[in-house]
Amino acid sequence: MSAVESRGAAAAGSDCVIVNDIEIMFGGQAGDGSLTTGDLIAGVFKRMGLEVYTYKDFPSRIRGGHTNYVIRAGEHANYGTADFVDGLIAFDVEAVETHVHELRPGGFVVFDSSSETLPDGVKRDDITWYLVPIGKIAKEEIGLELVRNTVSLGVLARLIGMDPAIVRADVAKVYGRKGERVVDLNLRAIEAGETYVDQHFAEWPSGYGLQGRPDVDRLIMMGNDAIGYGALAAGCRFMAGYPITPATDVLEFMAKFLPRYGGVAIQAEDELAAINMVIGAAFTGVRSMTATSGPGQALMTEAIGLAGVLEIPIVVVECARTGPSTGMPTKTEQSNLNHLIFGGHGEIPKIVLAPGTVEDSFYLSAAAFDLAERYQCPVFVLTEQALCQSKATLPRLDLGRVSVDRGKLVTEPVVFGEYKRFAFTDDGVSPRVTPGLEGGMHLAAGSEHGEAGVITENPKNRARMMEKRMRKLESALAHVPPPLVHGDAKADVAIFGYGANRGPIVEAQRRLAAEGVPTRFLELRTLWPFPEEEVRAFVAGTRAVFVVENNYTGQLDRLVRYVVGPLERMHRVLKYDGRPFRPIEIVEPIRRAAPARGLAEV
Template identity: 35%
Template sequence: MRDVTLAIAGSGGDGVITAGDFIVQAAARKGLHAFMLKSYGPQIRGGESSARIRISDRPIYSQGDYVDFLVVFSWKDFNRFLDEIQLRKGAVVLYDEADTTPREEFPIDADLEVEYIAVPFKKMAAEEIKVPLTKNMVALGVISELLRLPLEAIKDAVMKKFGKRKPEAAQVNLQAIDLGKAWVNENLPQGTQVALDAEGSGEPKLVMTGDDAVAFGAIHAGVKVFAGYPITPASPILEFLSKWLPHFGGAVVQTEDEIAAITYAIGASWAGKQAMTASSGPGIALKQEAFGLAAMAEIPLVVVNVQRVGPSTGIPSKSEQADLFQAVGGTHGDVPRVVLAPSDVEDNFQVAVEAFYLAEKYQIPVIILSDQFLGERSETVEADVLFARKRVISRQLAKPNDLKEYKRYKLTDTGVSPMAVPGMPGGQHIISGLEHHEDGRPTSSGTLHQVMSEKRARKLPLIAEESGFVRVYGDEDAELAILAWGSSKGAVREAIERAQEQGLKVKAIVPQLIYPIPEKALDEALKGVKRAVVVELSFGAQFYRYLRAYYDGLPKETYSYARSGANPLLVSEVFDTIKEHAAALGSLQEA
């Protein structure tokens, strides 16, 4: 098989995610494409966890619909992933023989005709390695041998993690891997019906999570201050920047709450430093008033929302695309803002760069609307592609002529006014959340409020015409189009490719700029389209309703495919939607 999807399920402490990380890193070292989606329960510690890994010698855009190879440490824990881990017919299932669940109670449909193999993971780790916690490494040895994964690359990944800091631990883990491999050769010399038949390019690839990529992109863009408060699934951004931003002359502050985080970032930006904060839906809700302050005071700011399932606390460890309305209109008053939506790990890096570019160029707050599916998944990326977009700018400060009779909010054709920072001679001005005159003095004049509202809004058409924010995949002249945004792109793109293989003409349109709507680019992408379907993971069909409300260029025949999140979008459900609407389009044309 040139494309294999495997999953590992167990409890917190079983090392499920660690084993998955090593597999992905090994694949990347061999030049293979790899993708890992980790899933876990809402518990603070312990609870169930799973790693779903897909490996191929071809580009991967989604997690894969069906699992070919499954490792179960605990059937009780696996039961909690039944609606996420769907097995392909004829899949191979390895389970720990220490689990006493009777075979007839295994929660897998008999019609799938899976191949069951009992393996003494726990026993080998405890009795032969003498370290029970190494059962994940024993499993890694078994997996690598059965699937023909690059074993030496896996060992290299283990040495990279433990070799220098914990050489003894590294050796113990390597012994456990070898033990698992030996067990296969002694007990399953015939192998299994599932194996990876892909060599890879030999050119190593980078492995990053989406959260790490957005943090790395912010560093590349010049961020100097990050203020944040821990929240799932955005905390890895805070953790990454805490480790790396000081090396680039920046500072990270973990504040006492979400409001303090955004106001700290606003203050840092006002003082002349490029600044960012990050959170998830509940935390973003708390930041709304301060977000309005950044817009009113025209202070550049980047805010990352790694969406999770809501409302309220919802499902903190799962993904959904239901914060769109919050992003485009979640503050009181008319607040100019930019909303950008990355669609994969590489995109998270590039969108972070673009966010700072737009924030600094237009003195406006920018929201990066990521989600858990993007933020916490690991993916191989190409380094040269990562740095392809280079729109990096520094703070655009007022010039000497601007500082003569300085007007911080001077009326201009673009809506962008000269910005001074503390310490600039002649740059003193009043700043607050109150409506103001050009020099910053507060006002309660309705006439002036209209003038200033128009000034701030003049930035939006210019932002909408910035290039490169709408992607098109598939047949450019297709009469059927799928409109999607954010992390839905992966499943949609693979569904488009499957449809093309079956002779269906269809294309996907994926805007990266959500607000303001890039109307001209969308008009061009939709040229010739007679039927469109908006696909999203939002029970309330927020993207469909948003486009209907704000964009006049949709075809008359535009439909919605929307469902709640938690479970990722499947290629098969998008493909079925394409077939349904392709048939309807054909019937419409015949009539």
């Protein structure tokens, strides 16, 4: 780590405020390759032994339009962005204008001065400016303007003290499949960036330090890949989907891997086809899934009711984005919770799971298939753009924790006339046969039916059949993934939240605790059936309760209130601008409404 130690303020020196917590933003036009470079930076931080989280904020277009990629690295696994950006790599004036106010005082900007000049108005004087003709260096020294991202990586690496050996090894690895020439060009680009810094700048970014730690065997994975991987591990062998941001990655993952395990992934003509295909494959006995986002979820809603009444196990991944209608397709939101829980005509049992980390995305995705088969109902895995398209470091995934429990699946011949597909049972779950099994022939009808499947409008049967189906939710309640308590379990300030907000909430908790406001946070991993008892117990004995979520109407808050009743000490912490919470946006409202005990009396 000599490069680090020799770099004055960039190392953990005496003027360091924060050691090993840095957030870098790459800003420019979409399609200019900044995503690849962003991934490269994330990889280098990981290999330096740090915990990494990335967040993509890109426009809903392929070329052009402002895009940025945030890479956060630190000692803690922070599943979210920080209050401030430490360093901005800006490829155009727009990137500076859009983000300069997000920089930490003392932070820095690397600006590509090849073709644009910074207007005076944007130049904050509490940050350091590094004007580097990045594009020009790429074009004139390397002979290829395309490598300007890599030049910028060289500049950044030098400025903040990234391990040069790791930088080179990762560049060689990432570009390796494109051949030796490309690797060589990019290595030269790194060198050129470093050299420029050495020759032109004497001052280094200040206020934090970067220290490598021993790297352990870990992964860096995107939420959507973890969901696909979990499904594959749990025996999902059929997927149908329709491309939609931010869910398409799941279909791409499955399209790549399913054929290797004998399965198939189909790109359907629309979401109506996709969900009906999933139901068809599941009817046949194959573990099946789809993945979609709000607009597609809306189209699938009718057929999900069908799966409910036919008692067919399906898994539906919802990668939520900003709605309504097209909304902001590449931005995050938690406004689909009501839709998943209450959407649809008629009433069916369903289960809604919500992972809070990439790691949990894997385990809950896998668990969804067992739950679907045990309770023969649709199971949703609800995630959001800020988690499902983000990458994070995580321990290796333990496939030994993945089970394949097929519930009441009948594999031995049954006697026709005796067997009843929709038999009334105590737990509401009926033995399930699949086509090809001797004796199990029946009609699976979306119309109300009797135990044997024959369509009937008999009122007594209708009531009993409703009760049988809905009873499955009660049976499932004790077996769904439990909520997690973070922070001080005895604290008198309670927080509710789920999904991508786990990261910023936990970080806010650490800071609040340091300020004398200990908190407890109930991270809900199953949102339906709603964990009423845990929620009720969690509110007891508190002086203030906060529900943190990314929507306007407080959808989770309403669920909590439904259980605990109206409470004056309940507060909503809402954000609906399409961007995830930064921790300060949670710290401040809690600090305001529930100040530290001593302070409240002043």
